[in-house]
Amino acid sequence: MLRADVRKGLWSSAALILLISGQAALARDAGGTAYVRALAETVAEDDALAAFYRERGYEDLWTGADDAARRGAALAVFAAAPDQGLPAARYDAAALIAAYRAAETEGDRGRVEAAMSRAFLAYARDVSSGVLTPNKVDPGIVREIVRPDPAVLLRGLAASPSPARFLRDLVPAAPEYARLVKEKLRLETNPGWGEAIAADALALGATGPAVVQLRNQLISRGYLVQTASASYDRALMRAVQRFQADSGIVGDGQAGPSTIAALNVPLQERLKSVVVALERLRWMGNAPRGARHIWVNQPDFVARIVDNGRTTFQTRVVIGKNVEDQRSPEFSDEMEYMVVNPSWGVPRSIIVKEYLPLLQQNSNAVGHLQVVDRNGRVVPRGAVNFAAYSASSFPFGLRQPPSDGNALGKVKFMFPNQYNIYLHDTPAKNLFESEVRAYSHGCIRLGDPIDFAHVLLARQTDDPKGLFQSELDSAQESSVSLDQKVPVHLVYFTAWPSLRGQVGFRADVYGRDARLYQALTEAGVVLGAERG
Structure with a gap:
């Protein structure tokens, strides 16, 4: 969806189609040899493009009289790319239109044809699988990125009866993606959340300027209806609780140091978190997460079992320390079995x-x-x-060996991988009381591992507790296979929408978001306020 100012300007899809299709098609010279020669020369160093155009006898995809709908649809999404946190300069709609309008010869048309195809492939790659190669930015992001095949993209677009739909289908289908795009646009048009809260902590019954600052922030964020109260009343306490629930903070309704620190993070920093979250979702593409899957969001310090889009079980986790070689990595795999009484x-x-x-x-x-x-x-x-x-x-x-004090506790959950990462129990239960839980050597420690095991086993036995307990009582190390493998996603989202649509934010524990945002800006991503 285009921004309001984009819709009003040159770049609406309707305007683009009229602008371009309203021109007479460029006159072809005898046999179109100049067009073919220019196109072939321009794409010669790009194997995919060269092969595509050879296969179709250099028939145009963008610049012919019958290509207006495809042309307009592509230029519209190129122009709207900043709304998704994409580097619009890579597929510069204005430059493409200017080149098309300035073209006077068939050779010019061939060069514009090649430029449009290059822009399309760059956009399709970026929007469907991400702008960055993540492990080049941070070695802890070892997620496998599936890049689209350029030949498949070109042939698919050429054959599509609806170019606009084809282009829409490149966008990640995850519902969170659309919600994050909406949040990005909301933040870019938001004048701010108001003054920073000038207090270390506030509680029920407090009054004064800091309470007014707290109230105004919660109103501007949508957690509190408009009110003129200058006291910390129960309505304000409930609003604080809602904010805490979305921010991973203990929901006591009191504005303690962590709550005030989270409220005082500048809007621009939250906007950066949203832009990075969009990129992370693009890395995951449109591959299904699994009807049942395990979702471990590291900055949230929570592991969830998700069934058909709904969390059916969750538990606190401890992740790796923020030191070199001990940060938990990001990747997806499949859980195959659990080991009871592990060594x-x-x-x-x-x-x-x-x-x-x-x-x-x-x-x-x-x-x-x-x-x-x-x-x-x-x-x-x-x-x-x-x-x-x-x-x-x-x-x-x-x-x-297996014991009550074993570092892995009573059970570990295995999704065999080259990084030697798994989920497991721990005897150090006190660590789960901390808000920031980054203490391990990289593996994920579960706060409620036995219940976690019961939920997983309930799919394959009528007595999951009895089955697990019998293995536990043996005091011997044993493996229990899962009848169906369960996808596991170790992710790192500092911005994530709830089912209510409200986007919650977390701290950038490892500094990964900061590095990724810097890399995105170097790639050409520009925030709305900076675009002017």
Whole structure:
């Protein structure tokens, strides 16, 4: 959907079609040889474009008299690209129209034809799979990006009876995408949320200027109806609770330090979060998340089991520390089984960085861990001269057998991946009381792992609690396969819409959003206020 100022100007689709189709088609020279030569030369270094035009005998896709609908539909979406946080300069509608209008020869038309196809492929790639290659911006984003095939795009558009529909179908179909686009436009046209709240904390019964600032912010955000009250009354408390619910803050209705800090984040910063969230959704494309799937939003510190779009179970999580090599990555996979009474095979990075130095000082250190060889056999500590090895040459592993104090707790949930990341229980239950829960070495710790297991097993047994308990009571490590694999999405959204449509925001725990936004601006993304 175009912005109001765009709709009023040159760029509405209707205006574009009239503008271009109203011109007489450019006169062709004998046999169109100049057009073909110019087009072939211009696309020669692009294998996909060159092959496409060869296959169709260099028949035009954009610049012919019968191409007005396709041309107008494409130019309209190019012009509206900033509404989705896309770099419109890559597919500059104004420049394309100017080139078309200035074309005087068939050679000029061939060059415009090539420019339109290039712009279309750039737009289609960006809107359907993202502007950036994420792991080039942040190594913790290891999500596999499926880029569209240029040949499929070109042939599909050429064959489509409705170019406008074809172009619309390139946009991610996830309902959150449309809601985030709406939020972006709302923020870009919002004059601001009012004055920052000049208080560390406010509670029921408080009065004064800071309460008025709190009230005005909540009104401007849509959490409170217009009121002139200058006191922290119950209506204001309920509005604070609604804001807290959307912001991942304990919903006590009191405006404590975290609530006031979240309210005082500038609107422009929230707008950047929305732009980055749109890019993250484009990376996920139109691939289905799964009728049942597990959704772990790291800045939210919550894992959800989602069935047909509705959360049926959720639990708090602990994610990786904000230090190098311990931040939880972003990717999707499929959960295949759970391990009850797991042993913990200590990751190599932890062994050499944390435990080997201790063992070199005292061979009896970290006594809860077994020393194991490459075949998993326990090696007596007395048989190992730990001081003889370096971090690179140490040939042993460390393993913690099943126990009440095992680092993985009573169960771990496996979606085998090259990053050695999984969900698991933990004996450190106190960590779930913190609002910011970034304490692990990268894996995701669950606050309610046993209930999580019960919900997963309920799909394949009438007695999920009994099945799990029987495995637990054995005190032996055992695997329980899931009859149906469950997609797992480890994501990182600092802006995310609720089912009510209200967009909630989270802190950028790892600083990834800041890096991504910088990369987007370098790619040409410009916010509405900056476009002027």
